[in-house]
Amino acid sequence: MVQLYRQGKDSLMTSLGRLRNHIGGEHVEGSGSLFETINPTTGLPLGEARSSLEADVDSAVQAAAAAQRQWIAMPPAERARVLHRVSQRLRDKRMELARLEVLDAGKAIQEVPAADIDSAADCFEFFAGVLQAAHGEHIDLGPSAFAYVRREPLGVVAGIGAWNYPIQIASWKTAPALAAGNAMIFKPSELTPVSALALSEIVAEAGAPPGLMNVVLGAGETGAALAAHPGVAKISLTGSVPTGTRVMAAAAETLKHVTMELGGKSPLIVFEDADLDDAVSAAMLGNFYTQGEICSNATRVFVHRRLHDAFLERAIARTEAIRVGDPLDPDTQMGPLISQAHLEKVLGYVEAGRAEGARLVTGGGRITEGPLASGWFMRPAIFADCTDTMKIVTEEIFGPVMSVMTFETEEEAVIRANATPFGLAAGVMTRDLARAHRMAAALQAGVVWINAYNLTPVAMPFGGSKMSGIGRENGLAALDFYSQRKSVYVNLGSVEAPY
Numbered sequence: 001m002v003q004l005y006r007q008g009k010d011s012l013m014t015s016l017g018r019l020r021n022h023i024g025g026e027h028v029e030g031s032g033s034l035f036e037t038i039n040p041t042t043g044l045p046l047g048e049a050r051s052s053l054e055a056d057v058d059s060a061v062q063a064a065a066a067a068q069r070q071w072i073a074m075p076p077a078e079r080a081r082v083l084h085r086v087s088q089r090l091r092d093k094r095m096e097l098a099r100l101e102v103l104d105a106g107k108a109i110q111e112v113p114a115a116d117i118d119s120a121a122d123c124f125e126f127f128a129g130v131l132q133a134a135h136g137e138h139i140d141l142g143p144s145a146f147a148y149v150r151r152e153p154l155g156v157v158a159g160i161g162a163w164n165y166p167i168q169i170a171s172w173k174t175a176p177a178l179a180a181g182n183a184m185i186f187k188p189s190e191l192t193p194v195s196a197l198a199l200s201e202i203v204a205e206a207g208a209p210p211g212l213m214n215v216v217l218g219a220g221e222t223g224a225a226l227a228a229h230p231g232v233a234k235i236s237l238t239g240s241v242p243t244g245t246r247v248m249a250a251a252a253e254t255l256k257h258v259t260m261e262l263g264g265k266s267p268l269i270v271f272e273d274a275d276l277d278d279a280v281s282a283a284m285l286g287n288f289y290t291q292g293e294i295c296s297n298a299t300r301v302f303v304h305r306r307l308h309d310a311f312l313e314r315a316i317a318r319t320e321a322i323r324v325g326d327p328l329d330p331d332t333q334m335g336p337l338i339s340q341a342h343l344e345k346v347l348g349y350v351e352a353g354r355a356e357g358a359r360l361v362t363g364g365g366r367i368t369e370g371p372l373a374s375g376w377f378m379r380p381a382i383f384a385d386c387t388d389t390m391k392i393v394t395e396e397i398f399g400p401v402m403s404v405m406t407f408e409t410e411e412e413a414v415i416r417a418n419a420t421p422f423g424l425a426a427g428v429m430t431r432d433l434a435r436a437h438r439m440a441a442a443l444q445a446g447v448v449w450i451n452a453y454n455l456t457p458v459a460m461p462f463g464g465s466k467m468s469g470i471g472r473e474n475g476l477a478a479l480d481f482y483s484q485r486k487s488v489y490v491n492l493g494s495v496e497a498p499y
């Protein structure tokens with residue numbers, strides 16, 4: 001078999017040809033219709049695959065169940081070593097994998113080795129480390145009884161990924177799932193199917209039983225088949241809120257556990273005492289990293305009235321200096337959006353912002369000239385004079401569009417920041433640490449950054465509140481979402497019965 005991750009050459013014209021499911025250690029074609037994955041830089045196909053239907057998902061479930069039985073029979077230290085080897089192989093293949101991800105997702109090569117590949121490797125390393133320490137409990141029930149609580153795997157779990165961080169999402173789900181003793185069936189986004197296949201090859205090469213990580217390719221119908229399958233004990237989805245509610249409803253039919261990593265419309269609050277350059281840096285990271293295609297992005301930037309003009313001036317200058325271009329060029333800071341449909345959606349939001357009276361102070365147009373014209377490139381945009389009810393301020397855009405608003409008081413900032421059904425993340429920029437921690441407690445979000453933005457070390461739990469999600473990835477918390485507890489009562493005396 002030609003290893004997939006060796007095929008990713010430097011050239012933007014690379015074609016990977018036919019991609020196949022990875023089920024039980026075999027590369028097998030799905031039984032549905034053909035779909036293409038497009039390189040967003042060129043608009044040309046990067047590869048094609050047949051989508052997976054119920055029968056394909058069923059064979060993945062059988063393979064995963066068999067692998068899970070073998071996996072859980074291996075001593076924990078041996079399982080931990082497999083995950084360590086996955087982490088090491090990810091690091092060894094860092095640049096090859098990064099190039100594949102650039103071709104498939106259009107992310108700038110300047111970002112991918114650290115933000116995507118290292119994050120994936122760090123995650124396997126972290127869960128390899130904690131695997132042996134995932135203990136149960138002992139409960140003292142007096143002289144003649146005790147109980148213990150076993151932490152047990154769920155069995156076969158499924159992950160469904162979004163397209164913005166393909167290998168990172170696959171790893172953030174697979175590493176804790178395997179560490180907790182489960183087998184994984186992962187369905188990457190149909191827009192970015194490549195790197196999950198590379199990851200599953202690496203997991204197999206690292207000594208996992210064949211079928212411990214399976215990959216089924218396809219779009220919503222494949223995901224729906226996973227959510228409906230009675231042999232799947234848990235679904236972890238990274239995607240939009242509408243998909244999340246659909247998947248959760250489907251999972252309810254067979255009472256599956258769920259983790260939902262969904263969308264957001266997160267606030268960044270810049271107080272009058274913040275370091276101005278740091279505040280602009282945080283806002284840029286929270287809006288323009290990965291073309292603005294990040295769930296936790298701070299797309300509502302509340303700047304204290306006194307700092308507003310200076311903030312805007314510096315933010316505009318730095319945004320106009322962003323180098324948009326070929327994502328394989330190490331100097332490029334922003335690549336193309338993921339697809340033509342997504343580009344049109346984002347540009348539609350720019351139009352909506354204008355129509356509602358927000359002031360477009362920079363960017364916002366598609367790049368229609370030169371070599372970038374054939375891909376899905378746009379100039380990063382900033383809107384000033386936004387109000388809380390505008391469409392650009394209330395809806396997730398998932399592109400490089402920053403909305404800036406002003407505020408006067410801390411109380412006002414909290415109320416306005418929380419006035420959204422989303423609750424993924426928030427940021428606070430201030431030199432006043434008492435205020436920072438007051439804000440952290442008051443903001444309705446799964447993650448709050450103080451004087452930082454969008455940093456996600458794998459030891460820190462990540463996830464959303466309100467409509468942004470259920471459950472947590474990363475950190476020790478993730479193990480709880482991939483395991484179940486079994487209480488065992490042990491009687492040391494005689495059995496007392498009233499009859």
Ligand SMILES: NC(=O)c1ccc[n+]([C@@H]2O[C@H](COP(=O)([O-])OP(=O)(O)OC[C@H]3O[C@@H](n4cnc5c(N)ncnc54)[C@H](O)[C@@H]3O)[C@@H](O)[C@H]2O)c1
Nearest residue numbers: 161162163188189219220223224239240243261262263295
């Ligand atoms: N909270 C997080 O950690 C996080 C991280 C990244 C992205 N996201 C969110 O993901 C969204 C962007 O990703 P997207 O456009 O791929 O989202 P999406 O909801 O369109 O698709 C997500 C995944 O769900 C699958 N899917 C679609 N319909 C399905 C169905 N009925 N049943 C099962 N699976 C189905 C898709 O094929 C894809 O693999 C944004 O809203 C973003 O905020 C969240």
